[in-house]
Amino acid sequence: MGKVKDEVSGQKPTKPVKGKPGGGSVGALAQFVANFFSTTLYKPMQGRHARLYTAIGLGMIAAGAVWQIYERSLDLEAAARFAIPGAVAGLLAWAIFRVVHYPQFAEFLIATEAEMNKVSWTSRDDLYRSTIVVLATVLLLALYLFVVDWFWLFLLRMLGVLQFSGGGGFGSTS
Template identity: 60%
Template structure:
């Protein structure tokens, strides 16, 4: 029971193609949901992932402001109405777009999960950070002094032996002079 005669493989049900009706309709459905969110005014889980949303929106807003500032500089040759009006209109549209992106359910779920994971991180205390930084900086300074001393010692020893000739007439290590 269950064996196929003559060693012929059992036939499998065909898989639906990715470019067929199912793949395209899912993309269209996702795009329709995105457009519906873009023209909506509702908030999606407003109290969850709040810090991640604020910082993400601030980062995107900073990018938009810097781009608008650059665009304003390009428009300096035009009238004041054009110089201020076009960047302001673009800024309002992009500001609304950023606000709506921060309410788009898949992106919000990602930000909520990100903030939850960041809350699980064990952050070092200020005192531990101060001690570790002191150790690293002290080690760097001591290694620099040690390597400078070794370099100075070998440089002078090799000059005394005549292997290294440096007359001081050019840049250090140059053969001019």
């Protein structure tokens, strides 16, 4: 066990409450706008995979949006048909780049990657064996339910409870 202190412990001093920098939602918006026009990278060597895959996912969404803009602008002249989607693509690419370097979001992605590195992933062989077990179980259960369903259909037809010839759709009386 441990030693027991004879002295009376005093209260611990409380930490001062930290307010949000910038003073609330207006400050947060100002911070976001300032970050949007900044060229600095926030902790560039941390959370690289999480940032990369997040940027790829957002880029795919942005590519779909740019494609829709291009499809809607086919009736415009050639310069505008390519300039408008190109400008939107450039703006969205910059926005995605800045979002993954926004300090609060980057900290979240860094923490996410750190937690994912702590996960013990199953091996390929274990995953293969588990998948085979699940698929075999599903197939056997489907076969069992088919046999039970067929048995009850046969029994109820023999007793005269179900009286259809089965020529039409399932459960039809034609």
